[in-house]
Amino acid sequence: MPENRTITLRINGRDEEGRFPAHRTLLEALRQLGHMEVKCGCEKGDCGACAVLVDGMAVDSCLTLAWTADGREVTTVSGLGDLDSPHPLQQAFADGGAAQCGYCIPGIIVAAKAIIDENPEPSEDDIRLGLSGNLCRCTGYTKIFEAIADAAAVMRAEGGEP
Amino acid sequence: MSRTESDAGARPNVQFRQVGKPLTRTDAPGKVTGRTPYAGDYVMPNTLHMRVLRADVASARLTRLDVSKARALKGVACVLTAADMPDRTSATDIPGQTGQKRLDTDQPILVKDRVRYFGEPLALIAAETRDIADHAAELIEFELEPIPGVYDPLEALKPGAALVYGADNIVAERKIRKGDIEAGFAEADLVIENTYKTPFQEHAFLEPEVGLAWVDENDVVNIRVSTQVIEHFRPIADAIGVPHNKVRVRGALVGGGFGGKEDLTVEVYLALLAKHTGRPVRLEYSREDSFVGHGKRHPFVLTYRTGVTNEGKITAMDVQMIADAGAYVFLSPYVVLYALVAAPGPYRVDNLNVFARAVATNNMYTSAFRGFGALQACAAYEQQMDEIAGTLGIDRLELRRRNFLKTGEPMSTGFVPPSAIWTEQCAEQAWAALGEPAPVQGPIRTGRGLACYQQSYGRLTFLHDTSEAWVGVEMDGTVVVRSGVTDIGAGQISALGQIAVEVLGVTLDNVVIYNSDSAVTPLAGTTTATRALYMTGNAAKQAAETLRARLVERAAREFGVEAGDVDMAFNEVFVIDRPEKTMPLVNLVRICAAEGIHRSELAIFRAPFGDFLDPETGQGQAHPDYAYGAHAVEVSVDVETGEVEVLKSIAAHDVGQCINPAAVEGQIQGGAQNGQGYALSEEMLYEEGRLVTPSFSEYLMPTAMDMPRVECIILESRSGVGPFGAKGIGEPAMTAVAPAIANAVADAIGVRVFEMPITPERVVRALQQRDAS
Ligand code: FES
Ligand code: FES
Numbered sequence: 034m035p036e037n038r039t040i041t042l043r044i045n046g047r048d049e050e051g052r053f054p055a056h057r058t059l060l061e062a063l064r065q066l067g068h069m070e071v072k073c074g075c076e077k078g079d080c081g082a083c084a085v086l087v088d089g090m091a092v093d094s095c096l097t098l099a100w101t102a103d104g105r106e107v108t109t110v111s112g113l114g115d116l117d118s119p120h121p122l123q124q125a126f127a128d129g130g131a132a133q134c135g136y137c138i139p140g141i142i143v144a145a146k147a148i149i150d151e152n153p154e155p156s157e158d159d160i161r162l163g164l165s166g167n168l169c170r171c172t173g174y175t176k177i178f179e180a181i182a183d184a185a186a187v188m189r190a191e192g193g194e195p
Numbered sequence: 196m197s198r199t200e201s202d203a204g205a206r207p208n209v210q211f212r213q214v215g216k217p218l219t220r221t222d223a224p225g226k227v228t229g230r231t232p233y234a235g236d237y238v239m240p241n242t243l244h245m246r247v248l249r250a251d252v253a254s255a256r257l258t259r260l261d262v263s264k265a266r267a268l269k270g271v272a273c274v275l276t277a278a279d280m281p282d283r284t285s286a287t288d289i290p291g292q293t294g295q296k297r298l299d300t301d302q303p304i305l306v307k308d309r310v311r312y313f314g315e316p317l318a319l320i321a322a323e324t325r326d327i328a329d330h331a332a333e334l335i336e337f338e339l340e341p342i343p344g345v346y347d348p349l350e351a352l353k354p355g356a357a358l359v360y361g362a363d364n365i366v367a368e369r370k371i372r373k374g375d376i377e378a379g380f381a382e383a384d385l386v387i388e389n390t391y392k393t394p395f396q397e398h399a400f401l402e403p404e405v406g407l408a409w410v411d412e413n414d415v416v417n418i419r420v421s422t423q424v425i426e427h428f429r430p431i432a433d434a435i436g437v438p439h440n441k442v443r444v445r446g447a448l449v450g451g452g453f454g455g456k457e458d459l460t461v462e463v464y465l466a467l468l469a470k471h472t473g474r475p476v477r478l479e480y481s482r483e484d485s486f487v488g489h490g491k492r493h494p495f496v497l498t499y500r501t502g503v504t505n506e507g508k509i510t511a512m513d514v515q516m517i518a519d520a521g522a523y524v525f526l527s528p529y530v531v532l533y534a535l536v537a538a539p540g541p542y543r544v545d546n547l548n549v550f551a552r553a554v555a556t557n558n559m560y561t562s563a564f565r566g567f568g569a570l571q572a573c574a575a576y577e578q579q580m581d582e583i584a585g586t587l588g589i590d591r592l593e594l595r596r597r598n599f600l601k602t603g604e605p606m607s608t609g610f611v612p613p614s615a616i617w618t619e620q621c622a623e624q625a626w627a628a629l630g631e632p633a634p635v636q637g638p639i640r641t642g643r644g645l646a647c648y649q650q651s652y653g654r655l656t657f658l659h660d661t662s663e664a665w666v667g668v669e670m671d672g673t674v675v676v677r678s679g680v681t682d683i684g685a686g687q688i689s690a691l692g693q694i695a696v697e698v699l700g701v702t703l704d705n706v707v708i709y710n711s712d713s714a715v716t717p718l719a720g721t722t723t724a725t726r727a728l729y730m731t732g733n734a735a736k737q738a739a740e741t742l743r744a745r746l747v748e749r750a751a752r753e754f755g756v757e758a759g760d761v762d763m764a765f766n767e768v769f770v771i772d773r774p775e776k777t778m779p780l781v782n783l784v785r786i787c788a789a790e791g792i793h794r795s796e797l798a799i800f801r802a803p804f805g806d807f808l809d810p811e812t813g814q815g816q817a818h819p820d821y822a823y824g825a826h827a828v829e830v831s832v833d834v835e836t837g838e839v840e841v842l843k844s845i846a847a848h849d850v851g852q853c854i855n856p857a858a859v860e861g862q863i864q865g866g867a868q869n870g871q872g873y874a875l876s877e878e879m880l881y882e883e884g885r886l887v888t889p890s891f892s893e894y895l896m897p898t899a900m901d902m903p904r905v906e907c908i909i910l911e912s913r914s915g916v917g918p919f920g921a922k923g924i925g926e927p928a929m930t931a932v933a934p935a936i937a938n939a940v941a942d943a944i945g946v947r948v949f950e951m952p953i954t955p956e957r958v959v960r961a962l963q964q965r966d967a968s
Contacts, residue, residue, distance in 0.1 A: 069236035070229025072450075074401045075482040079891035082401055111229040119228060127223035130857030133865065134684025135226030136401040136450030142227065164899035168891060170399050170451050171684050173864030175904045176857075 040103035044068060045112030053099045059085070059092075062099035063109065070111045070139050074168070081167030084140035085109050091147035093166070110139035113146060121191070122146060125184035126177075133171035141167045145181045153189055155181070212764055213697045214919055217857035220689040221703065222448060222682065234421040234447040235405035235479050242407070243272050243321040245468060245478035246328035248335055249487065250306060253313040253522075253884025254344025254357070254557040257306050257337065262318055264334040270327040273472050274335070275319045277307040285434035285463050287525045287560075289658070300524035304434060304463055310339060311359060311522035312559055313885045314487030321468045321476050344557035346884050348519040349496065351554050359522055360555030366520040367528035369535040371549040371607055371813030379511025379546025383502025387583050391499070391575040392950040393933075395519075395879040396492035396564060396872075399896055402450020403485040408465035409475040415714075416466045417443045423452045423681050424721045425713045427459055434463045435470060442466065446711030449722075452683035453869070454563035455489050457723045458525055486889035490525050490562030491879065493518040493553070495534065497575035502546075507587055507594045514538045514575075516551040518568070521560035527553035529655065530561070532808075534568035536817045539607050540576040541618040541649040542598040547607060549813065557884045563723060565869060569650050570930045574951065577646035577934035581941065591645060591938075592626055595619075599647075606649070606821070609814040614851065614922065615914035618647050618823040621847035624908045625827035628845045638835040641842070642943025646931035647825040651818035652725035652923030653916070656805030660726065663717035664734035666695050666742055667795030670788060672766060672781035674699055674706040675795075679719035680731040681711040685925055686858035687727045691735045693854055694918050698739035699746075700763025701780060717797060725923035728854065729819070730800055732918035738798035749792055750783050820915060822922040824848030826867070826931040830939040834962060837955030839875055839940055841901070844932075847908035851915030851922035863928045864905040870932020872896040878952050 037052045044066070053062050060083045063071045071094055074082030078096040085094045086108035114120030119127070122142050132138045141164065148155050148163035155163070160181050169177065225231035250257075262274045277283075284301035306317050318335055322328040345357040351364040360366055380386060406420030416437070418428075428442040435442075449456060461478045468476045480488055495518050502511035516534055520527035531551040538549040566573075584594040595618075600606060602616045626645050635641050654660045665677040676695050682688045692706040709716055719731045743763065750768045751758040754776045762771050769777035787794055808815040829843040846863045853859050876895040880888045888894045913920030933951060940958065941947040946965040948957045 069232060072233075072402070073235075073479075074403070075891055077482065077890055077892065079482075080401060109229060110227075115228050116224050116230065119224070123224075123227040126227040128219050130217065130220065130223075130855075130861050132220075132223055132226040133686070133861050134400070134402070134449060134451040135222070135231060136233065136684075138226055139229045161899045168399075168401065168896065168898065170401055170453070170869070170896065171865045172861055173866075173868035173897075173905050174899045174902045175864045176861060177899075178904065 038100060040100060042102055042105065042107050044107045045109060055098070055100060057099045058095050059097040059099045059102050060094040063094060068109055070109050072136055072139055081140040081144060082137050084143045084167065086143055086147065089150065091144050110142045113142065121187040122181070122184040125180040125187065129176050129180040129183060131172060131176040131180040137167060137169040141169065141177060148181065149185050149188060153185060155185055211697060213693055213703060215853050215856065218693060218703050218855060220686045220855065220858060221692050221708065222686065222689055231448055233402060233450050234419055237407050237419050239407065239409060239475040242475040242477050243323065243472055244325045244328050245464065245476050246320045246332050247316050247464060247484065248318040248320065248332050249314045249316055250310040250339060252310065252339050252341060254342045255310040255339035256342055257308050257310060258340050259336065259338040260317060261336040265320065265331040268327065268331050268334060270323040271320065271331045272323070272474065273321045273468055274331065275467060275471065276317065277303060277305040280304065283434060285459060286430040287458065287523055288528065289526065302523045312557055319464050319468060321472055344884055346556055346558055346881065348517050348554035348556055351556050359557055364555045366524055366553040366555050367531050369532050369551045369813065371535055371538065371547055372811060373607065373609065373814065374546035376511050376513060376546050376548045380502040382510040384505045385586065386500060386502050387586055388498065388500040389579055389582055390949065391497045391578055393495045393571045393574050394951050395494050396877055397486060397879060397894055398453040398455030398564060399894070400451025400453060400455055403480040403482055404456065404460040404488060405479040406461045406465050407475060407477045408469035410469050410473060415441050415443050416469055417445065418462055418465055419445045419447060420462055421449050421456060422446055422460070423449065423456045423683055423723055425679055425681060425711050426718060426721065427462055428713045430459065431462050431466050435466045443714040446681045449681060449683040452722065453565045454567065454723065457563040457721065458490055460489055482891065483889045487559065487886055490560045492564035493520065493527065493530050493561040493568065493571065495571040497571065499575055499579040501579060501583060503583055503587065505587065507589045507597045509542060509544055509598050511546040512539055512544045514549040518553045519558055519561060520553040520555050521558045522555065523560040525560050525562035527561060530568035532817070533651070534572045535813060536607055537569035537572040537649060538576065540573060541600050541647050541823050543600045543604055544607070558881060559886065565926050565929050567926065573646065573648045573930045574934045577931065578937050578947065581938045592622060595622060595647060608808060608817055610816045612821045613916060614820050615849065615912035616823050617849040617910055617912055618825065620910060621823065621849060622647050622825040625825045625845045625847035628906060628908060629827050629829055629843055633829060633831070633842050635831065638833050639831050640834055640943040641829060641831045642939045642941070643827070643829050644935040644938030644942055645825060645827045646935035646938060648927065648931040649821050649823055650927040650930045651821050653729050653802055653819035654724045654726050656803050656816050656818060657807050659804045660720055660730060660802040661799055662719045662730035662734040663797060663799045664719060664731055664738045665717050665795060665797045666735060666738040668699070668742070668784050670784060672701065672705070672779065672784055674701050676706060676708040676735055677716045678708065678710050678731050678735060679713065679716040680727055681722040683722050685862055686855060687722055690728055690854045690858065691731060694732050694736050695739045698736060698743050701766050705766060725925040725927065728921055729917040729923055730802060732921065734798050734800035736918040737800055738796040741798060742796040745792060746783055746787065749787055753786065820922065822849065822927040824927055824931065826935040828935045828939045830936060830943060832940055832943040832958060834944060837958030839953060839958065841871055841903050841936060844903050845906045845908065846928065847910065848924060848927055849910040849912050849922065850924050851917060852911050852913050852919045853909060854921060856909065859909060859924055860907045862924045863907045866928025867905040867932050868897050868902055870929045871902065871936060873951065874933035874936040875952050878954065
């Protein structure tokens with residue numbers, strides 16, 4: 034039987050504890066803790082549906098072992114905003130029709146957050162490069178590019194982090 | 196967005212308040228905040244985790260299957276094999292339909308003795324955890340004795356070929372015999388013949404197949420599943436041997452479908468194990484499971500022989516099509532029927548022979564995929580049009596113009612589509628929008644391509660398709676819509692809401708749409724065949740209009756005016772041009788409630804009911820109506836590496852009437868991506884039926900780096916048979932994309948690659964052959 038270890042993750046600003054074996058991925062651990070907004074599309078690092086921010090860096094949670102995130106800050110799409118106070122990215126994706134089936138969107142919005150954090154005024158090439166690890170099968174990406182550019186503009190106008 | 200207002204068949208514009216506006220979809224806020232539960236996000240206490248054990252060869256006899264060690268493993272609740280249910284089969288063709296009888300095409304649920312394709316299920320496991328289920332799978336011992344298989348439909352047709360289906364491997368045969376083909380060819384100045392090949396394609400929805408099943412207090416098997424078709428409850432019940440009213444399928448917002456969640460996927464397995472264990476069971480496919488666990492797009496070999504005059508007028512067309520049906524029937528008979536009907540494309544061909552066959556092999560079975568055979572036909576007929584134009588030296592658009600089918604003219608089956616045919620407007624606008632060519636340098640060549648299409652919307656008329664919807668107003672003036680329709684990401688339910696609130700004059704934030712529950716939402720049919728908006732939209736509109744008439748009638752009495760003078764908008768009821776005569780909808784609803792006036796309505800919409808096409812001539816009405824449009828692209832080709840890049844991608848479609856322009860554009864842009872992958876990079880490689888590319892790192896669909904921004908030109912003839920004159924855009928969005936790209940590559944390098952996907956290797960080989968000859 035594999036050894037279980039108790040770890041603490043700071044998820045969307047709150048400490049959460051869980052006991053997991055060494056091979057448990059962060060994706061599985063987050064979902065086990067009820068963070069169903071983190072999606073599984075391949076479990077191989079090929080699709081980006083499972084992307085979350087770990088200490089501000091976008092990672093594929095299916096390739097990250099839960100133990101390695103012990104004590105770290107994890108942000109999912111739900112940590113960026115909610116229905117009452119959506120993040121500018123969430124607002125722009127909803128209003129711009131950038132989400133279709135929506136399954137890729139939690140990962141894409143997280144990746145987009147990382148793009149804008151790195152460069153508040155990303156060019157289209159920056160956006161494309163930043164999304165190169167995120168697959169979407171529904172949208173052709175056009176409205177996603179537009180939503181990210183729109184959100185970046187809103188965030189600049191608002192003067193940084195909301 | 197541009198609109199063309201004047202043409203035969205077009206209906207005048209009307210003033211909409213909510214239809215035609217790019218409103219934020221009702222499903223969007225939940226999706227962007229991570230609040231939306233998908234089918235895989237539901238949990239129940241005491242759930243068992245399932246796993247499917249699959250055959251690792253494509254053609255074999257199962258000589259031994261020993262699950263005793265797996266059953267003995269601690270934490271394993273149940274292992275099922277065919278031995279536990281010797282007579283159980285499940286339906287494969289058009290399950291869930293309400294109309295006519297389906298074909299007799301059942302497949303064993305689990306392999307009994309014969310494996311016919313790679314990945315065919317051998318055993319089902321349910322265990323306390325996923326890890327235990329995986330471990331149990333490793334403990335199952337089986338022996339598969341290889342049997343020679345057949346992996347090419349042309350080989351499968353030869354005498355003496357290994358038999359997969361029936362006496363000759365022919366799954367379905369369809370034909371069109373129209374006009375006088377010999378006279379047509381005699382009239383031609385030139386006959387051009389070419390063979391085109393199209394590949395397998397994987398749907399690659401981001402959400403793998405998943406579901407959760409449990410047995411409730413009424414002994415009903417409940418299945419919460421990611422599906423396009425909740426009416427699978429009937430074949431599921433048949434498969435597990437319970438009455439139809441003992442299976443309830445509840446959908447969820449679907450994480451992508453594209454036809455790949457049209458057939459049964461995990462439902463029967465879930466139902467069986469929920470029944471057997473009495474506990475909730477959950478099954479989620481891995482990506483690899485998904486690659487081998489649902490039907491693919493049919494590869495086709497299409498031979499077009501076209502007779503033309505020197506002026507470019509088509510005088511005769513003979514088309515032979517062979518589709519790879521794979522190891523089981525599924526929707527192959529209908530896919531080839533679509534291909535047959537679509538064979539000449541959006542062109543007037545009075546002397547037409549088409550012969551289309553679906554042939555069984557030991558490859559993965561093939562079934563529904565966006566475009567459904569009509570797309571494969573388009574891939575060939577549009578390349579053929581360019582070949583003809585090139586040979587005759589006629590401009591490619593001009594050649595098409597000389598042959599376009601026009602509004603009111605009979606198509607391949609002799610049927611006259613009831614709506615406007617705006618192919619020419621679409622083609623001209625898409626082509627013109629390409630603008631100035633991009634600059635080129637070094638080994639880069641650029642080229643342009645155009646393709647036009649005809650694609651049905653709505654199901655085959657012999658299926659006698661119907662859709663029900665319920666619309667009601669609550670005591671506080673909010674609106675409820677109930678429809679069994681599934682939402683697979685295109686905004687199907689939001690569009691229903693938009694239609695209902697347009698009619699009832701409330702705002703979209705005041706409506707809730709309950710959908711996709713086979714027990715409580717009125718059955719609305721499938722979300723397939725570009726039928727959801729057409730069928731469920733019409734049903735919702737009908738229900739809302741009847742309800743509105745009742746409400747308006749009562750309001751007119753209150754105001755002391757005629758019903759025709761009353762209007763409803765933005766949650767108010769009022770007399771037109773009399774601002775003092777107004778009341779909130781909620782007041783009217785209270786009056787109605789106090790008087791027992793019915794505040795809801797259930798409607799059924801019936802598509803035109805037809806018969807099968809004539810089996811000898813293929814003449815008759817196959818579908819309710821057709822959509823038309825065009826796609827234009829500019830590509831660059833690196834003649835050293837063979838790499839193709841799509842620089843511009845422009846779509847022009849007559850959608851009849853936009854319900855939500857942002858959603859329509861989204862469909863078009865997604866179709867452009869789907870078609871681009873199909874044309875250039877998506878390749879399923881099989882070795883003796885074994886898929887060797889079962890991941891997204893091997894099966895390459897376009898990424899954010901590959902896709903140009905897709906430009907949408909939306910035309911509205913308002914002539915469709917959907918609500919407010921809408922047509923459909925789900926499938927049409929994709930149909931013409933791949934041939935447009937193929938034509939652009941040929942234009943760039945001066946030689947055609949006759950087989951898709953047009954990979955760098957194929958481009959380089961074509962260039963070498965050109966240089967050698
Ligand atoms: S699920 Fe992690 S990259 Fe696909
Ligand atoms: S919206 Fe469906 S995969 Fe991106």
